[in-house]
Amino acid sequence: xxxxxxxxxxxxxxEFRPPNKALAVAxxxxxxxxxxxxxxxxxxxxxxxxxxxxxxxxxxxxxITSFTVCNAIALPLTGFIxxxxxxxxxxxxxxxxxxxxxxxxxxxxxxxxxxVFRALQGAMAGPMYPITQSLMVSLYPGHKRGSALAIxxxxxxxxxxxxxxxxxxxxxxxxxxxIFFINLPxxxxxxxxxxxxxxxxxxxxxxxxxxxxxxxxxxLGVGALQILLDKGNQLDWFHSNFIVVLxxxxxxxxxxxxxxxxxxxxxxxxxxxxRHRNFAAGTLVMVLAYAMFFSTSLLIQLWMQNTLGYTSIWxxxxxxxxxxxxxxxxxxxxxxxxxxxxxxxxxxSFLVIGLTCFMRGGFNTQxxxxxxxxxxxxxxxxxxxxxxxxxxILLSDLSGREVSAGSGLATFxxxxxxxxxxxxxxxxxxxxxxxxxxxxxxxxxxxxERVRDGIAATGGHVQQYAAVINRVISQQAAQxxxxxxxxxxxxxxxxxxxxxxxxxxxxxxxxxxAGAH
Numbered sequence: 001x002x003x004x005x006x007x008x009x010x011x012x013x014x015e016f017r018p019p020n021k022a023l024a025v026a027x028x029x030x031x032x033x034x035x036x037x038x039x040x041x042x043x044x045x046x047x048x049x050x051x052x053x054x055x056x057x058x059x060x061x062x063x064i065t066s067f068t069v070c071n072a073i074a075l076p077l078t079g080f081i082x083x084x085x086x087x088x089x090x091x092x093x094x095x096x097x098x099x100x101x102x103x104x105x106x107x108x109x110x111x112x113x114x115x116v117f118r119a120l121q122g123a124m125a126g127p128m129y130p131i132t133q134s135l136m137v138s139l140y141p142g143h144k145r146g147s148a149l150a151i152x153x154x155x156x157x158x159x160x161x162x163x164x165x166x167x168x169x170x171x172x173x174x175x176x177x178x179i180f181f182i183n184l185p186x187x188x189x190x191x192x193x194x195x196x197x198x199x200x201x202x203x204x205x206x207x208x209x210x211x212x213x214x215x216x217x218x219x220l221g222v223g224a225l226q227i228l229l230d231k232g233n234q235l236d237w238f239h240s241n242f243i244v245v246l247x248x249x250x251x252x253x254x255x256x257x258x259x260x261x262x263x264x265x266x267x268x269x270x271x272x273x274x275r276h277r278n279f280a281a282g283t284l285v286m287v288l289a290y291a292m293f294f295s296t297s298l299l300i301q302l303w304m305q306n307t308l309g310y311t312s313i314w315x316x317x318x319x320x321x322x323x324x325x326x327x328x329x330x331x332x333x334x335x336x337x338x339x340x341x342x343x344x345x346x347x348x349s350f351l352v353i354g355l356t357c358f359m360r361g362g363f364n365t366q367x368x369x370x371x372x373x374x375x376x377x378x379x380x381x382x383x384x385x386x387x388x389x390x391x392x393i394l395l396s397d398l399s400g401r402e403v404s405a406g407s408g409l410a411t412f413x414x415x416x417x418x419x420x421x422x423x424x425x426x427x428x429x430x431x432x433x434x435x436x437x438x439x440x441x442x443x444x445x446x447x448x449e450r451v452r453d454g455i456a457a458t459g460g461h462v463q464q465y466a467a468v469i470n471r472v473i474s475q476q477a478a479q480x481x482x483x484x485x486x487x488x489x490x491x492x493x494x495x496x497x498x499x500x501x502x503x504x505x506x507x508x509x510x511x512x513x514a515g516a517h
Contacts (some may be wrong), residue, residue: 065227
């Protein structure tokens with residue numbers, strides 16, 4: 001049911017312009033940066049947090065898991081939230097409450113308290129990014145939609161790079177509490193700016209009934225699946241009864257959820273958006289490509305710290321060059337996107353990223369910092385042509401409230417793809433390392449002249465030599481597994497080039513009101 005206020009204002013929406021568009025864009029961008037930063041900023045601080053709160057390292061990982069689980073549940077609810085309350089008010093309230101819960105996180109005196117407030121923080125963060133996309137798009141005419149998405153694409157790339165470095169520096173220099181306190185001035189300023197600039201913006205507000213079956217099955221299914229993915233490696237997957245129970249709950253709940261949402265008259269998550277060809281093709285490419293991209297980022301971090309012995313801060317610094325080209329090119333790509341077929345941009349992106357994967361497939365344990373950073377820089381060229389074109393493609397045949405609903409659904413699936421990638425890649429790297437270790441050990445025996453010489457060099461201390469040679473073998477086994485995984489990822493990126501061509505132009509709407517609701 002559409003409210004009378006909606007009917008009165010719907011025709012005037014296209015004419016709405018904020019008093020200062022640049023200020024409105026800045027407010028939306030700051031809030032988005034804050035939210036994306038919080039996805040990674042706490043990761044490097046977990047050992048310190050665990051020590052300060054008298055918790056084990058395993059227990060401290062719930063600080064990350066609680067955030068990601070609630071974030072994943074809230075994301076697909078964005079469409080329902082915007083239908084019920086509009087877009088401006090949910091954005092402002094989510095941003096303000098995100099700051100409140102950030103302050104509570106920083107003031108936590110126990111791990112349980114921190115986990116609860118991180119969960120609430122994640123729930124507030126869920127709708128922020130998709131609603132920001134919709135608000136940002138509405139500020140620009142349809143043919144300039146690329147400029148709006150360029151800003152968000154740049155933030156989506158830079159945020160996860162800055163997060164670990166900033167988190168490590170704050171924790172080492174000040175205190176882990178400040179990784180949460182820094183959100184307050186940024187978030188409150190962003191909320192005030194957006195509130196002032198978006199005042200009087202017409203909204204489409206319905207009064208849809210609450211789809212209780214969809215809501216409950218979504219919470220159960222996504223919650224169980226996200227915890228399963230986060231804890232799978234730690235608990236040895238299906239050798240753990242806890243993981244088996246989670247898998248059963250997730251399978252049943254998500255099956256019921258999908259059947260119900262496709263058949264219900266007013267589903268809480270609008271899965272019918274997949275009837276749009278470009279949304280379906282673009283979302284598929286986004287999920288697969290982001291999962292692979294997230295895999296490369298994760299593997300590089302793990303490899304630098306666990307195999308090469310870099311500190312977390314240095315690993316972040318060496319990874320940082322990946323953001324150079326996106327920072328320099330995002331606005332150019334957004335401005336000139338209308339002149340090109342975006343499928344060529346995406347194809348170029350996957351080709352470049354695929355080639356950098358093959359480059360890493362030739363790395364060894366003696367590689368220097370410069371070469372690692374240079375490959376990161378080259379990959380950044382591919383990343384610059386990835387997010388914006390794919391975002392534009394998947395949003396190209398959506399309009400009105402479909403933009404925020406589609407953005408929330410696509411972001412949810414993208415995040416879920418990233419979670420799968422973390423679990424699968426970590427498992428494959430560890431398993432590959434164990435298999436390679438066993439194969440390499442077969443060549444070590446007491447009859448080998450090199451082994452006898454090595455034992456002699458340690459003064460005949462067999463155990464000392466065994467410990468040294470085991471460290472070397474473990475390092476080389478991990479390196480071989482790392483190389484094999486990157487070769488595999490390279491071929492997957494090349495295969496994605498074919499997938500992106502399932503989308504069909506036009507991808508940019510020429511209408512000045514294309515972004516209007």
